[in-house]
Each structure stands twice: as structure tokens, then as C-alpha cells.
Amino acid sequence: MVLVKVYKSYQDLIEESQRYSASLSFDYSKAFVPFSELPHHEMSKNIYEGHEKIPFKDRHPKFQKILLNEFID
Numbered sequence: 001m002v003l004v005k006v007y008k009s010y011q012d013l014i015e016e017s018q019r020y021s022a023s024l025s026f027d028y029s030k031a032f033v034p035f036s037e038l039p040h041h042e043m044s045k046n047i048y049e050g051h052e053k054i055p056f057k058d059r060h061p062k063f064q065k066i067l068l069n070e071f072i073d
Contacts (some may be wrong), residue, residue, distance in 0.1 A: 056064065 056067075059067075
């Protein structure tokens with residue numbers, strides 16, 4: 001009899017915690033970010049944009065190795 005009461009209390013506690021957590025949940029599929037209202041920052045000048053003409057032999061050795069491994073047969 002005592003175990004039945006404990007089990008019932010446990011079940012009630014589980015159901016209540018599920019209802020509580022459901023009320024706190026947030027549906028991220030309906031969220032949006034107003035990018036037009038975010039402050040605009042100027043691009044940093046130290047970021048490589050890909051417009052520079054750097055010969056392969058002058059590139060960093062790690063980059064050379066990665067590129068060679070990528071296209072080797």
C-alpha cells in the first residue's frame with residue numbers, strides 16, 4: 001500500500017515536471033533575427049579576401065602540403 005502511494009506521488013511529480021518544462025520550452029523554428037537592425041561593422045583589413053595573386057611557391061608550407069594532398073592521385 002505504501003509503495004502504491006509512493007509510486008502515485010512519483011508519477012504526479014513526473015507529470016508536473018513535464019508540464020512545467022513544456023511551458024518553458026521555446027520554439028526556435030519561429031524565431032527570427034532582425035539582421036537589418038544589427039549594427040553594421042566594417043570588414044577587418046587583416047582578413048584575406050582571396051583577391052591577392054600569391055604564387056604557389058610563396059605560400060605557406062602547410063598550405064602547400066594541404067593543397068598537394070587534396071589533389072594528388
